[in-house]
Amino acid sequence: MARVKNINREAMQTGKIAGNLGLTLLLLILVLPFLGVSYLLNAELDTETRFLDRQKADFEYVDSVRTLLEETQHKRTLLQVSTLLVLAVSIAIYFIFLRHQAALSESRQKIQAIVENAADSIVTINEQGVILSFNPAAEKIFGYSADEVMGQNVSCLMPEADSHRHDSYLHRYMESGQGHIIGVGAREVEARHSDGHLLSMDLAISEMQQADGRRLFVGILRDISRRKQADADLRASEERFTLITRGTQDGIWDWDLTTGQIYFSPRWKTMLGYDEADIEDNFLALQALIHPDDLGAALDSWIACMEGETDAFAIEYRLRNKQDEYRWIQCRGLVQLDDEGHPVRMAGSHTDITQRRQAYADLQQMAVDLEAKAEALERSNQELDQFAYIASHDLKAPLRAIANLSQWVEEDLEEVMTDDTREQMALLRSRVQRMEGLINGVLQYSRVGRIDMEIEEVDTGKLLVEILDGLASPSGFRIDIAPDMPILSTARVPLSQVFANLLSNAIKYHDRPESARVSVSVRPVNGATYEFAVADDGPGIAPEYHDKVFQIFQTLNARDKVESTGVGLTVVKKIVEELGGEITLDSAEGHGSTFRFTVPNNRDEGQVTSDEEPG
Structure with missing residues (x-):
């Protein structure tokens, strides 16, 4: 920028000196001829005056000589006045010229201020394409200082694809006067920043003719990169808006x-x-x-x-x-x-939302229907419970009577009964007990889901200790409970039934009860669920029977060998599912069995473990 100012200042000073010299030369050209003529006329008038004075002394005074003397004096007066007028006009012209020079200098300063403070880039080049001026806006836009680019070809500001064509284009214009950019108004072009990235520009070029016939070209460039980006963003936004509205x-x-x-x-x-x-x-x-x-x-x-x-x-x-x-x-x-x-x-x-409103209306009607069905189901369940109670009472009463009668018959005929008869009477009573067990199992299964499901804090460690105290395990049969049993927020009674049933089965079906070992452990599945495992080292269950054991009335051992109703695991599975969990069996024949089941925990706090020591 300093270099631009110095060049302009030097140009203005040179122009001012040249103007003063021209004005002085003009005044000399105008005044000197008048001064020469005035000098010659004055000399001639002086000669004539002296001649007339001599004639006046030698001859008599006449009127014609007086007239001639007066005309000569008049001519001298006119000459002096003309000289003074010429001097006055010359001085006036000189002062007018000075005012013109001052106005011209002020105009040049204004133009220079406009160029230096313009927001647009202004670049001047000569006929060879060499940069002669580079204003501050150009420095800011292109990233070059004026000293870096002045004296270089303007192609240094162009993209690689355009820079090699510029000189030939300028040469054709100089020869033909026809161009596609010069003098045709603003046109969008690309320019190159000092760091190499491309800029979008509006470019307008005008031509100036100097006094010596040389031509200069002034280019005004406006950075429209942000406007272009804004236009692109606007188009993308409009396309996105259209796509969203169509998609929704x-x-x-x-x-x-x-x-x-x-x-x-x-x-x-x-x-x-x-x-x-x-x-x-x-x-x-x-x-x-x-x-x-x-x-x-x-x-x-x-x-x-x-x-x-x-x-x-x-x-x-x-x-x-x-x-x-x-x-x-x-x-x-x-x-x-x-x-x-x-x-x-x-x-x-x-x-x-017509369909949604209709669906909502349908849901409301369904809710009304479901409420009516729930009420009907509740009545049906109540009737079922009543029927189950009556049926169990009516069925159990004859069974008890049969058992009692068999006992009385055996007592009355004790002296005449053979061993075979006694064995048959015992078998009769065992079948009665089995039938009563089946009736109890069916009742228990039918009541799952309708038993007490009230959620409460359950210390599973203490719960297992209570269950073990109520189990009749053989001597040598060992049951280990892990020390980190959690405190859950769940239904206590159903969970107790699950543990009791699994532990009872482990005792009942173990092939070596005198040295058996059963373990109860737990692990957190996530923050809201725990997985319990009841593992034994008994005879195990073959994989093909893993599903069968959870079906009602299904047993793997003959009932004459191990008395069973085949309802226990079915009830366990149903209870676990009612609690919101699931149960699986991991077992192989000869390698023991592990029953794993999950229980959701409704506690908001983290895991809480039991401090009960297993007995």
């Missing part, structure tokens, strides 16, 4: 409150079956489509939003479609305020 299948509306005009998107109209020209873009057209029963609430929502009670709203109303049917619409919108807080615009979307 929502209609868009935009209400200009200052003019009353409303823009309804094509989707807004087609979702009601209307063509583009069927609906006018104003509020009256919208108002005419709203169901009369819904219009009041809609107006209240819009007015509340306009008056600043809220900046957004969501309402539902019915709109009449082209088939003269009403569709339920959810209208959502926002209000835009001006600087003074007055509403100037509202915009939002329309979503057709």
Whole structure:
């Protein structure tokens, strides 16, 4: 920039000196001839005056000599006046020239200030394309200082693809006077920054003719990179907006409150079956489509939003479609305020919720139906419980009678009964007990889900100790409980039934009860669920029977060998599922069995473990 200022200052000083020299030369050219003529005429007049004076002394005084003397004196006076006028005019011209020079200098300074403070880049080149001036805006835009580029070819500011064509283009223009850029107004081009990245520019070039016939070219460049990026961002935003509105299948509306005009998107109209020209873009057209029963609430929502009670709203109303049917619409919108807080615009979307409203109505009807069915089911369950109680009482009573009668018969005939008869009587009573066990198992299974499921804090360590105290395990049969049993928020009674049933089975079906070992352990699955494991070292279960053991009335051993109803694991599975968990079996024949089941924990806190020491 300093170099630009120095060059301009030197140019202005040189012009000023040249102007002063020219003015002085002009004054000399104008004044010297008059001074020469004046000098010669004065000399001639002096000669004539002296001659007349001599004649006056030698001859008598006559009128003609007096007249001639007067004319000569008049000529001298005229000559002096003319000389003074010429001098005055020359001085006036000189001062006019000085004022012109001052105005010219001021104009040049203004132009220089404009160039140096212009927001646009201004670059001057000569006929060879060499940069002669480079204003501060150009330095800022291109990243070069004036000293770096002045004296270089202007192609250094161009992209590689354009730089090698510039000199040939300028040469053709100098020869033909025809160009595609010079003198044709602004044109969009690309320029190169000092770091190599490309800039989008508007370029206008004008030509100047110097006094010596040389030509200069002034280029004005405006960086439009941000505008181009803004245009690209706007196009991308519009494309994204169009894609979103098409993808969501929502209609868009935009209400200009200052003019009353409303823009309804094509989707807004087609979702009601209307063509583009069927609906006018104003509020009256919208108002005419709203169901009369819904219009009041809609107006209240819009007015509340306009008056600043809220900046957004969501309402539902019915709109009449082209088939003269009403569709339920959810209208959502926002209000835009001006600087003074007055509403100037509202915009939002329309979503057709007719199917959702219908589905909601169907769900409400289903809820009513389900409530009626639940009441009927509750009555049915009550009747079932009553039936189960009556059935169990009516079935158990004859069984007890048979058992008692068999016992009385055996006592009455004790002296005459053979061993075979006694064995048959014992078998009869065992079948009665089995039948009673089956009845109890069926009742227990039917009541799962209707037993006490109240959620409470359950210390599983203490619960297992209580269960072990109630089990009749053989001497040498060992049951180990892990020391980190958690405290759960769950149903106590069902969980107790699961543990008791699994531990009873481990004792009942073990092939070496005198040296058996069973372990109960736990691990957290996640923050809300625990997995318990009951593992034994008994005979194991072959994989093909893993599903069968959970089916009702299914046993793997003959009932004459091990008395069983085949209901226990079925009840366990149902209880675990009622608690929200699941149960699995990991076993192989000859390698023991491990039953794993999960129990959700409803505690909000972290894991809490029992401090009960297993006995």
